[in-house]
Amino acid sequence: MKRILIIGATSSIAEYCARIWTARGNALHLVARNEQHVQTIAADLTVRGASKVTTYCTDLNDMDKHEEMLDIADDALGSVDIVLIAHGTLSNQKSCEISVHETLAEIQTNALSTISLLTLLATRFEAKKSGTICVISSVAGDRGRASNYVYGSAKAMVTAFTSGLRQRLYKSNVSVVTIKPGFVDTPMTSEFKKGILWAKPSVVAALIVKAIDKKKAEVYAPFFWRITIALIKLTPSKIFKSLEV
Amino acid sequence: MTNLTKIYGWGRYPQQDAYLHAPPSSTSLEFTAKQQDSVLARGMGRSYGDSANALNVLQTTYINHFIEFDKATGKLTAEAGITLREILEVIVPSGWFLPVTPGTSYVTLGGAIASDVHGKNHHIAGTFGQHVKSLSMLLGNGEVVTTSPQHHADLFHATCGGMGLTGIIVNATIQLLPIRSSLISQKTIKADCIEAACEAFERNIDATYSVAWIDCLSKGKSLGRSVIMLGEHAEQGGLNIDIRQKVSVPFSAPSALLNTLTMKAFNTAYWHKSKHNVSQTVALMPYFYPLDAIGEWNRLYGKKGFVQFQCVLPKIDGVANMRKLLTEISNSGEGSFLAVLKQFGTANENLLSFPTEGYTLALDFKATETAIKTVKKLEDMVVEMGGRLYLTKDAVMQESTFKATYPNWEKFEAVREQYGAIGKFTSTQSERLGLA
Numbered sequence: 001m002k003r004i005l006i007i008g009a010t011s012s013i014a015e016y017c018a019r020i021w022t023a024r025g026n027a028l029h030l031v032a033r034n035e036q037h038v039q040t041i042a043a044d045l046t047v048r049g050a051s052k053v054t055t056y057c058t059d060l061n062d063m064d065k066h067e068e069m070l071d072i073a074d075d076a077l078g079s080v081d082i083v084l085i086a087h088g089t090l091s092n093q094k095s096c097e098i099s100v101h102e103t104l105a106e107i108q109t110n111a112l113s114t115i116s117l118l119t120l121l122a123t124r125f126e127a128k129k130s131g132t133i134c135v136i137s138s139v140a141g142d143r144g145r146a147s148n149y150v151y152g153s154a155k156a157m158v159t160a161f162t163s164g165l166r167q168r169l170y171k172s173n174v175s176v177v178t179i180k181p182g183f184v185d186t187p188m189t190s191e192f193k194k195g196i197l198w199a200k201p202s203v204v205a206a207l208i209v210k211a212i213d214k215k216k217a218e219v220y221a222p223f224f225w226r227i228t229i230a231l232i233k234l235t236p237s238k239i240f241k242s243l244e245v
Numbered sequence: 246m247t248n249l250t251k252i253y254g255w256g257r258y259p260q261q262d263a264y265l266h267a268p269p270s271s272t273s274l275e276f277t278a279k280q281q282d283s284v285l286a287r288g289m290g291r292s293y294g295d296s297a298n299a300l301n302v303l304q305t306t307y308i309n310h311f312i313e314f315d316k317a318t319g320k321l322t323a324e325a326g327i328t329l330r331e332i333l334e335v336i337v338p339s340g341w342f343l344p345v346t347p348g349t350s351y352v353t354l355g356g357a358i359a360s361d362v363h364g365k366n367h368h369i370a371g372t373f374g375q376h377v378k379s380l381s382m383l384l385g386n387g388e389v390v391t392t393s394p395q396h397h398a399d400l401f402h403a404t405c406g407g408m409g410l411t412g413i414i415v416n417a418t419i420q421l422l423p424i425r426s427s428l429i430s431q432k433t434i435k436a437d438c439i440e441a442a443c444e445a446f447e448r449n450i451d452a453t454y455s456v457a458w459i460d461c462l463s464k465g466k467s468l469g470r471s472v473i474m475l476g477e478h479a480e481q482g483g484l485n486i487d488i489r490q491k492v493s494v495p496f497s498a499p500s501a502l503l504n505t506l507t508m509k510a511f512n513t514a515y516w517h518k519s520k521h522n523v524s525q526t527v528a529l530m531p532y533f534y535p536l537d538a539i540g541e542w543n544r545l546y547g548k549k550g551f552v553q554f555q556c557v558l559p560k561i562d563g564v565a566n567m568r569k570l571l572t573e574i575s576n577s578g579e580g581s582f583l584a585v586l587k588q589f590g591t592a593n594e595n596l597l598s599f600p601t602e603g604y605t606l607a608l609d610f611k612a613t614e615t616a617i618k619t620v621k622k623l624e625d626m627v628v629e630m631g632g633r634l635y636l637t638k639d640a641v642m643q644e645s646t647f648k649a650t651y652p653n654w655e656k657f658e659a660v661r662e663q664y665g666a667i668g669k670f671t672s673t674q675s676e677r678l679g680l681a
Contacts, residue, residue, distance in 0.1 A: 012269065012307060037270045040310050040324075047311035047323075048335060187269030187307055193248035 001051065002026045003077035005070075007060065007117060008087025010037045012186035013136065016205030017084060018045055027052040029076045031069060032087075033059050060087050061109055063116040070120055079128070082212060083121055085114055085135045090188045091151040103150050110154035115161055122165055125174040133169075134177040134212050135162050139220065142180070142229045145245055159218075166217055175215040179208050182225040252302065255543050256293040257550030258612040258640055261673060267304040271324060271415050274308055278413055279387050285672045286413045288326055288353030292360060293553040294640025295673040296408050303413065305355055311335065312416060319421035320378065325355025325414040330488055330537075337486040337529065341421035342478070344376035348585075350488075350534045355414040360637040361406030361598040365454035365476065365533075368590035370422075372600060374405030375593055380417035385665030389415060403660040406598035408636055410657075410675050411666045428482035429454070429532040432475045435521040439469025439571055443564045443604060446473070446588035453477050456587050460512045461571060461580035461608050462505070469571045471586055472519040479526060486529060493540030497548045503611060505578045546611050551581070554620050555599075555607035555635040556627045557589060563604045566630045570606065570623060577619040584608035596653040596660070599635045607638065617641060636674065644679035654680070 004021055006014050009030035018028055022045045032038040035057045042053045054076040058069050073080060091106040114135060125131045140148055141155030159178055166176035183189065183198045199222050207221040220226040232245070249262040266281070268274040278284055285299035305326030312322040316339045323332065329343060330350035336342065347362040356362075361374040370376070379393035382404060392401040404411045434449075436442035442457055449455055454476035463470050536542055543550070558566045567586075574580045585607045592601040610616035624646055627634060633650035634642050648654055658681060661667050667681045 010269070034270075036272055040270060040312075043312055044310035047314045187267055187273075190265065190267035190269075190304075191248065193250060 002081045003029075003079060004082045004084065005029045005031065005073045005077065005080045007031045007083065007085045009041060009055075010034055011086040011088070011136075012188070012201040013181070013184060013204050013208070014084060014086035015041055016202045017086075017208055019048060020205060020209045022048050022050040022053075025049070025051050027077055028054070029073045029080075030055045031060075031073065032057060060113045060117070061105075063113060066113075066116050066120055070117075070124065074124075080124075080131065082132045083134065084208070084212075085117055085133070087113070088136070091148065091154075093146075093148050093150055096150040106150050107154045107157075110151060111157040114158050118161060118165060122169060122174075126169060126172045129173050132175045132177060132212050132215065133162075133165075134179065134208065136179045136181065136208070137162065139180045139182045139225050139229050143232055143240075147245075163218075175217075177208075177211050177216055178218045179204075179211060179221055180218065180225065180229075181221045182228070252287075252290070252298055253550070254293050254295060254297055254640070255291045256552055256609075256612070256640060257543055257546070257548075258552055259295055259298070259673075260550075261295070261298050261300075263298065263300055263302045265302050265304055267306050269307050271308050274303065274305070274413065274415065275383055275387065275389065278303060278383055283669055283671050284413075285670060286325070286355060286359075286409045288356035289328060289351050291349060291352045291356065292637040294638065295677070296360075296636055296639065297356075298673040299671060305353060308415070309353075314339075316341075319423060320418060321421055322416060322418040323354055324416045325358075326353050328353055329357065333486055333529075334488050336421055337424075337427050338484050340424055340484055342424045342529070344420060344422045345370050345373040346533055347373075348534065348536065350530075350537055354417055354419075355409075358405055358414055358417060359407060359409045361593075361595050362637070363589070363600050365456040365587065367600055368450060368455070368588055369453060371590065371593055372406070372595070372598055373419075374595050374598065376420050377401075377405060378418040378420055380404065381415045382411070383413040383415055385412065385667075385669035399660050400664055402595045403597075403657050406595040407657065408597065408672065408675065410670050410672065410680060411661055411664060412670060424478045424484070426479040426482040427484050427486060427529045428479035428526050429476045429529060430479050430524060431527050431532060432524045433519055433521070434473040434475070435516075435519055436471045436473060437467055439471070439568050440564055442469060442471035442473060442586060443567070443588070445471075446604075449473070449475055450588075456585060458515065459571075459584045459586040459606070459608075460516060461574045461584040462509050462512050462578065463516075464572075464575050468568065468575060469586075470516060472516065476532060482526065488530065492538070494542055494544040497544045499547060501547075503546060503581065508581055546609070550612045551609045552612050552617060552620055552640045553607060553609050553638040554623055555605060555638040556623070556632050557599065557601055557605040557635075558603050558627065558630050558632040559601065560603040562630070566632075567604055567606065569630075570626060573623060573626065574608070574619070577616075579610050579613075579616045579619050581609040581611070596657040597636065597651055599633070599637070601633070603632070605635075607635075639674065642678065644677065647678040 010032040096103040137158045138155040140152035141159045162178045204221045211219040252263045253260040268277045281301045284301040287297040287302045308324045308326035310324045346364045357373045361372045452475040457471040457473040459471045589600045
């Protein structure tokens, strides 16, 4: 039995990961902001057969509370074997463009709060010399695009940070897994027009669980994004600046 | 920000543009519903025609949580967007089964209630709605109420079978059926014409499950030849369930693939392959949901899709009338290989519930102009015979047919009026059928 901490547990992708882990009989501690929503998920996981589910509510933008939240998770689970960091918001690019406040708030939620958590978790896992830290970044972080570069740049920071952290913790037998989903059909994106590039959250969740099992470093979910993004990155900036992608 | 998306039912006919909203939780479901002028809840989109189509669609995809499951009493409470497949995965290992199940497990709990679905045990267990203890729903005024056969009974009986037109089902409590084994003892009987098939149903009225595959292309003496499958829950064999999907149809088949010739060949092969009076034990999933093993089988009908025709004919003169219908179908040469015949038990109190005592026939037609003409002709015949069509399968029924064959439609409208559903919860189908 693994003891798993899920931060941002009401995210659809995180919830489907929890369902897979539940079926395997793992113990889960769910951290989220919305009390009612996380209780609904906990009750659901219990009926689906979870051996143990505990919950904790906090606003992750309140970074002073991170240490306390992690202490409570340790108490609830005994010790943490796997952490999945899945919280985030999909920035409204257009309103960010006219508001410094909103832009910085998005970067706070999608990058800084994650960096804060990772910094604290790294020390804890380094001391234990085992465990897995998995973070959901995004393909949007691989190259900034006009349509969502605020969100993208926050995710770029997360990707770069986890890349460095992976090297640092390698010596301590701790794996850091960076997940880069492409378009995922979740409530966060429910109002977008969907095409063949869109994946279901259950599919992405299965890929995440597998990546954690195999202690992968960086995983595009689904795989075809690795190729798509490679091509996007190869495009010279001179041409890229005039594209509408 | 919101975009129009093409939506359609399982038959992929008709198609229309819609604004899709997929609230992340049941609390935001209420919020989202309040924002829309007129809205319709939609689950897996498995009703065949346009009954889950609307301009503003509220997808219950993420309203899919279990709330409580009492393994001792078999009482299960879950949110409306959960699928029967997910429910089976949880309940079967604990020795419980759905009291009534349709032929696919890819439907939601809310959809099963809204369609008041029936199964192979209708003659014994009635419809799905008859096993709903209570349900909680969002009304047109934004209020959430709990209804049951005892509380707001008028709303309850309008909602079970009400096609989503009375409000949005948020969650429901159902009473499950105890089982000792996940196996089914199946017995196959061959009947070489429609009369023999109906006789076989009558003779086996005590069988828990009974359904027949019927050859709608055979003519003359063998018109309506059928393979009747009876089933009982076995006593032994363990409680196991495998819900993994085996294969999927990857893309729409060329529409010429299914033609009279290939379907005739299939039907003849199926008839000769089946053996009379043979008993065997089969697992739950292949017994109840044979087509679920092939993902997206609706693509076999090609890009233009198909319409399904399902009628029920009253028992009086039922056999003779069924012969008339089958003659019409077999002469048209358009019917498909997926035809089903079943004997229904008595009707229930739900205002728009489909089953009434008699015989039901269901079959697909490729959505071509001539086939739709045939379906409309069959519709007229059914009205004449005092039968009616299943709203969940329908894509083409006329308003006059609906109003003549669902005499409770005025009571249904009165309940909608009373609970603020008029103009608030509508579908493309309800507009076609003249509901407000």
